[in-house]
Amino acid sequence: MNELIIYQLASVPAIAALGIILGLLFKGIDRVLAARMQARIGPPIRQPFRDLRKLMIKENIVPKNAVRFVFNGMPLLAVAASITILLYVPIAGFLPLMQGYGDLILLLYLLLIPSLALVLGGFASASPYASIGAQREMVSMISYELPLAVAVASIAWLFSRAMPGIASFSLAAIAANPVWELVGPVGFIGLLALFLILLAVMPGEIGVIPFDTAEAETEIASGMLVEYSGRNLALFYLADAVKTVGFASILIAIFLPYGISGTLSLQGANAVAADALFFLLKLFIVVFIGRVLIRVAVPRLRITQVVKAYWGYATIAALCGLSLIALDAILLAGGC
Amino acid sequence: MSEGKTFKIAVGPVHPALKEPVQLNCEIEGEQVKHVDIELSQVHRSIEWIGTRRNPVQVVFLAEKICGICNICHTLCFCEAVESIAGIEVPARAHYIRTIAAELERIHSHILWAGVAAHELGFDSVMHYTWKLREKVLDTTEYLTGNRIGKAIVTIGGTKRDIEEKQFGKIREACNYYRQNFSRLRDIFLKDPIIKARARDIGILRRDDALSLCAVGPTARASGVKKDVRQDEAYAAYPDLDVKAITPKELLGEIRGDVYDRIAVRLLEVLQSVELIEKCLKQMPEGKIAYESKLAKVLSDVKQLKGEAIGRHEAPRGEVFHYLKMVGEETPYSWKVRAPTYNNILSWIPMLKGAQIADIPIVAASIDPCMSCTNRAAIADGKELGNEKLHRLSVEKTRSLKKGPGSERGNCN
Amino acid sequence: MTAMLRELLKQLFKRPFTNKFPSKRIPESVNGFLEKAEKGKAKINPAIPVPEGFRGRIEYYREKCIGCQLCTKVCPADAIVFLPKEKKVEYHLFRCSFCGQCVEICPVKALEFTKEFLLADYKKD
Numbered sequence: 001m002n003e004l005i006i007y008q009l010a011s012v013p014a015i016a017a018l019g020i021i022l023g024l025l026f027k028g029i030d031r032v033l034a035a036r037m038q039a040r041i042g043p044p045i046r047q048p049f050r051d052l053r054k055l056m057i058k059e060n061i062v063p064k065n066a067v068r069f070v071f072n073g074m075p076l077l078a079v080a081a082s083i084t085i086l087l088y089v090p091i092a093g094f095l096p097l098m099q100g101y102g103d104l105i106l107l108l109y110l111l112l113i114p115s116l117a118l119v120l121g122g123f124a125s126a127s128p129y130a131s132i133g134a135q136r137e138m139v140s141m142i143s144y145e146l147p148l149a150v151a152v153a154s155i156a157w158l159f160s161r162a163m164p165g166i167a168s169f170s171l172a173a174i175a176a177n178p179v180w181e182l183v184g185p186v187g188f189i190g191l192l193a194l195f196l197i198l199l200a201v202m203p204g205e206i207g208v209i210p211f212d213t214a215e216a217e218t219e220i221a222s223g224m225l226v227e228y229s230g231r232n233l234a235l236f237y238l239a240d241a242v243k244t245v246g247f248a249s250i251l252i253a254i255f256l257p258y259g260i261s262g263t264l265s266l267q268g269a270n271a272v273a274a275d276a277l278f279f280l281l282k283l284f285i286v287v288f289i290g291r292v293l294i295r296v297a298v299p300r301l302r303i304t305q306v307v308k309a310y311w312g313y314a315t316i317a318a319l320c321g322l323s324l325i326a327l328d329a330i331l332l333a334g335g336c
Numbered sequence: 337m338s339e340g341k342t343f344k345i346a347v348g349p350v351h352p353a354l355k356e357p358v359q360l361n362c363e364i365e366g367e368q369v370k371h372v373d374i375e376l377s378q379v380h381r382s383i384e385w386i387g388t389r390r391n392p393v394q395v396v397f398l399a400e401k402i403c404g405i406c407n408i409c410h411t412l413c414f415c416e417a418v419e420s421i422a423g424i425e426v427p428a429r430a431h432y433i434r435t436i437a438a439e440l441e442r443i444h445s446h447i448l449w450a451g452v453a454a455h456e457l458g459f460d461s462v463m464h465y466t467w468k469l470r471e472k473v474l475d476t477t478e479y480l481t482g483n484r485i486g487k488a489i490v491t492i493g494g495t496k497r498d499i500e501e502k503q504f505g506k507i508r509e510a511c512n513y514y515r516q517n518f519s520r521l522r523d524i525f526l527k528d529p530i531i532k533a534r535a536r537d538i539g540i541l542r543r544d545d546a547l548s549l550c551a552v553g554p555t556a557r558a559s560g561v562k563k564d565v566r567q568d569e570a571y572a573a574y575p576d577l578d579v580k581a582i583t584p585k586e587l588l589g590e591i592r593g594d595v596y597d598r599i600a601v602r603l604l605e606v607l608q609s610v611e612l613i614e615k616c617l618k619q620m621p622e623g624k625i626a627y628e629s630k631l632a633k634v635l636s637d638v639k640q641l642k643g644e645a646i647g648r649h650e651a652p653r654g655e656v657f658h659y660l661k662m663v664g665e666e667t668p669y670s671w672k673v674r675a676p677t678y679n680n681i682l683s684w685i686p687m688l689k690g691a692q693i694a695d696i697p698i699v700a701a702s703i704d705p706c707m708s709c710t711n712r713a714a715i716a717d718g719k720e721l722g723n724e725k726l727h728r729l730s731v732e733k734t735r736s737l738k739k740g741p742g743s744e745r746g747n748c749n
Numbered sequence: 750m751t752a753m754l755r756e757l758l759k760q761l762f763k764r765p766f767t768n769k770f771p772s773k774r775i776p777e778s779v780n781g782f783l784e785k786a787e788k789g790k791a792k793i794n795p796a797i798p799v800p801e802g803f804r805g806r807i808e809y810y811r812e813k814c815i816g817c818q819l820c821t822k823v824c825p826a827d828a829i830v831f832l833p834k835e836k837k838v839e840y841h842l843f844r845c846s847f848c849g850q851c852v853e854i855c856p857v858k859a860l861e862f863t864k865e866f867l868l869a870d871y872k873k874d
Contacts, residue, residue: 033761035765036760036761036765037757037758037760037761038757038760039760039763039765039766039767040765040766040767041765041767041769042765293754293757296757297753297754297757
């Protein structure tokens with residue numbers, strides 16, 4: 001047992017490094033793809049790494065009126081929470097490191113922490129723009145949590161019903177049993193709705209257009225981040241990058257948990273490599289749809305419209321998905 | 337959110353939403369704008385003052401530098417004023433060339449504005465897309481005048497360059513390009529549900545407000561005021577072209593005076609400009625391009641003029657107005673420039689009342705503001721000056737200008 | 750939304766619209782970079798040709814100049830300064846606004862447009 005703990009502890013930095021590298025890499029890919037879609041050349045893919053290095057060596061300015069320890073502490077908290085997400089999510093075919101210590105509910109809370117850190121950091125920086133941004137972030141957090149919670153609860157309910165006896169909120173269990181196989185045709189549509197809703201929550205969760213009202217460059221000059229500079233800004237930048245990978249991995253674990261090694265009948269190291277590559281491909285697809293495509297194809301919403309979109313349309317769609325799954329369960333039970 | 341408690345935020349003078357310095361002091365309650373105060377004069381370049389220290393031939397190109405985007409309109413106004421003082425008759429062909437240049441400028445300016453508006457909405461893809469479309473008109477301008485932006489084609493008594501028969505092909509090609517892309521732009525801007533949600537019923541300027549605030553150009557036309565210098569007091573080649581002021585009614589069927597209407601008006605004006613250029617090419621008469629081809633002769637002709645005159649032009653943003661007074665010296669005695677933003681800027685106040693913070697950038701951009709063209713004064717100690725004293729000083733200044741030389745001259749503040 | 754999305758996806762598979770800057774990075778000195786490129790040491794992205802009658806850098810032929818000062822009278826930017834001792838003028842590129850009045854008025858064609866447009870630099874030389 002002790003050995004296991006040591007092994008786990010040793011793996012944490014490795015996962016953190018992997019998360020950071022993947023996050024920055026996907027940020028670079030995101031920027032290049034967005035640029036190409038806009039008929040621009042765009043930066044090289046390694047640009048986020050350079051940005052990070054540059055920000056790290058820049059002066060770290062703390063405003064005079066800011067609450068110093070909150071202002072400086074929040075970026076660290078954001079990065080720490082984002083990396084912790086990765087410890088609970090299966091990545092590249094490996095089981096989550098902290099398997100058995102936490103489940104989907106914990107992940108929901110962990111996902112909140114970087115945003116909360118931004119909010120507190122915004123309030124602590126004593127700028128009217130940052131305050132407006134922080135207020136907006138809180139409002140949009142409340143908005144997207146609702147459809148997200150409904151969707152996650154629906155999945156858990158599906159599991160508890162279809163496979164009684166296993167921990168229904170355990171992400172590893174969900175990943176081991178693809179959800180699509182648990183439902184009939186009606187439930188399939190319901191699941192598809194839930195999948196689309198999680199994809200729609202993704203831009204809100206990682207704060208990109210159209211749901212980036214809290215940062216809104218042209219309105220409130222990047223809102224909560226307006227007073228941040230240097231190392232602190234770099235940490236927020238990092239947290240954003242890692243969180244993107246984290247949220248996309250959760251989506252993959254729930255809806256696209258398939259590996260490729262079985263289909264190609266590979267074994268040993270080849271299988272691991274193939275699965276890892278396949279995971280990267282899935283990650284790419286999710287990030288492309290949930291981040292790149294959405295952010296280039298629509299303008300920014302007003303905060304009232306964000307609330308309307310999430311509480312109204314997304315929540316109704318999530319409830320519809322839930323009822324379709326329930327209906328499917330009844331139909332299946334009736335059929336048996 | 338805090339009920340009834342207002343706080344202040346300053347948008348500008350340096351803010352990502354505003355491309356030029358101006359300050360909007362907004363009183364905010366929650367997300368709603370309760371009150372707006374505009375603080376102008378953040379950038380004053382004393383161009384008029386420089387202009388009164390140069391001869392008219394030099395000022396033509398100084399006028400071009402008033403505004404980077406609409407450089408034809410200021411040059412044209414100034415030349416019109418000089419021509420009417422000196423009694424110079426501009427050849428018909430020059431009028432047509434000037435019109436083509438002015439309409440190319442309108443296409444360029446409106447498409448540039450469309451991109452800026454999209455950027456204010458956070459829709460950068462559309463900004464890049466529209467600016468990609470704009471390249472065609474810039475290339476055409478470069479082909480005709482020798483530079484992409486600074487055209488340097490209008491001069492006193494005519495134009496500097498001719499547009500020859502062999503160049504018509506490229507202009508027609510550009511016209512066709514915009515004709516084909518018009519429907520695409522219309523779909524992107526007017527059919528997109530989110531742009532519609534962000535622009536419809538936002539920043540409404542009612543017709544009576546537009547009239548009482550003397551709004552000009554697309555801002556006034558989008559509110560249903562049929563006002564266009566090209567139609568009302570046609571100059572250059574416009575009398576032959578039969579220009580009609582455009583209102584959003586033609587495309588949308590109704591007039592609401594909101595941001596959406598202003599987008600529609602500008603898009604329609606791009607199409608109108610294309611039509612005007614095509615008409616110009618068809619009707620262009622033969623003849624000289626300037627009353628005098630030797631610049632040295634022009635220089636001596638305008639050296640000792642006496643009299644005063646105005647020049648007017650419908651710039652892409654609205655009416656530009658120049659006043660010029662010469663008293664027999666080499667340099668103008670007084671030169672006054674009024675850019676369209678000067679009229680339009682106060683319409684921000686009715687537009688922004690009750691709007692959300694998120695609407696400030698797009699509403700501010702919707703009048704297509706151009707600050708350095710507008711600012712004609714810099715106040716160093718504005719706080720102590722007060723409205724009354726400022727008014728008195730302005731009246732004194734105007735009187736001294738009216739009296740002419742002999743009275744105190746100079747510090748044009 | 751759909752109209753723009755279609756356009757964006759189409760552009761994803763097209764070549765970027767941007768014209769490449771002649772050099773990959775900003776060169777320390779433009780002249781130095783051009784010299785290097787001539788010797789084949791640096792790669793230069795071919796410039797998009799400028800049209801006939803382009804108003805680029807103005808070339809001043811000192812030996813042709815007769816010192817009539819007409820150009821100084823029409824220059825709006827005071828970019829041309831008369832040197833009374835030598836009866837010649839001095840042309841300051843960094844003040845020039847490329848209006849072309851001096852080229853037009855010069856009786857002996859001592860001033861001429863070139864097609865050079867890569868003029869931004871850190872030093873005034």
